Amino acid sequence: MDFAYDARTEELRGELTRFLTEHVYPAEPVHAEQAATGDPWSRTPVLAELKAEARKRGLWNLFLPDPRYGAGLTNLQYAPLAELTGRSPHLAPEAVNCAAPDTGNMELLAEFGSDAQRERWLMPLLEGEIRSAFCMTEPEVASSDATNIATRITRDGDEYVINGRKWWSSGAMDPRCEIFIVMGKTDPDADRHRQQSMVLVPRDTPGVTVRRGMHVFGYTDGTHGGHAEIDFTDVRVPAANLIGAEGTGFAIAQARLGPGRIHHCMRLIGMAERALELLCRRANERIAFGRPLAEQGVVREWIAESRVRIEQARLLVLKTAWLMDTVGNKGAHTEIQAIKIATPAMAEWVIDKAIQGYGGAGVSQDTPLAALWAQTRTLRLADGPDEVHRNSLAKRELRRWLP
CATH class of the missing domain: 1.20.140.10 (Butyryl-CoA Dehydrogenase, subunit A, domain 3)
Incomplete structure (x- = not known):
């Protein structure tokens, strides 16, 4: 095991350190003031400025190892870069388009999404034009055991119908969040690890109700796009919105x-x-x-x-x-x-x-x-x-x- 940083990692570390010192740290009090006076779930103007500066410096989508979509870095190369963004976790990760939950959702779409799903949702996420949410945890069951999930995803002809309630759906309170990745049961009688599936649900689909934003120790956690409690009531999406195959959720x-x-x-x-x-x-x-x-x-x-x-x-x-x-x-x-x-x-x-x-x-x-x-x-x-x-x-x- 050799953990020495290679030349590319050192170059990116230097550029990222300068970006933090020259732009991110000075922006922290500005961001706090803007967040306190505006919509707590919206992105602050100073964050938009940071994102533009990061793109100009080539500090963008560093987390994705697939060179078709990201920087093509290994996990070992990305580790010291992610560490640096952690020094300002409420600004730096999103400034370089490496913030959860979008990172995980982009990885999921890159690996398991269809060509059409990647074109419709992955590409805007890679560009930082929209945000996304991951809807897995539920208030009525112990979601530390994912097989407990009670939300139902039922096939009806060329559509899936979703019924259930989610919470701690990270990213969902951001006004720019346009797509939910929803996990639910398509076959409750299958093997316990083959009961679940995932579907893509556009935010504006009829039957989707964002009930409230969840606070974290009193914070809105707006940097993660906020965490929402969401009702899905007879929500219908095309069968093509299924990610992967049924039972692979x-x-x-x-x-x-x-x-x-x-x-x-x-x-x-x-x-x-x-x-x-x-x-x-x-x-x-x-x-x-x-x-x-x-x-x-x-x-x-x-x-x-x-x-x-x-x-x-x-x-x-x-x-x-x-x-x-x-x-x-x-x-x-x-x-x-x-x-x-x-x-x-x-x-x-x-x-x-x-x-x-x-x-x-x-x-x-x-x-x-x-x-x-x-x-x-x-x-x-x-x-x-x-x-x-x-x-x-x-x-x-x-x-x-x-x-």
């Missing part, structure tokens, strides 16, 4: 979530690095009990432990990226689960210590720390809760030692 979801999980973990490394940088700056500047915080033993322990934890998590993420590139997502399944358990917990710990170092300012709107913590804590639930990943990982480990 569960497998497609797992294929989508693998890259999504590692992308989150890549960005979490950057979030933790930003928090540690802020803590160190605070420790050098703030005086308490007659001396700088940097001279307080407990603060030094936080800083040292933060560095150790970040480096450990980064190495595990890089190993996982390398495995995904060399043996495929299936071969890296154990490591994907491991990073999904370890990285959010690491980042949550580091950000928590930075908040403690800032005191009251750490929980206020005057630093990015509170928003970073809220996003990090949420990722211990998103894409599967810790407990599900621990259980699955343990079963895989136990199988190795069966007599």
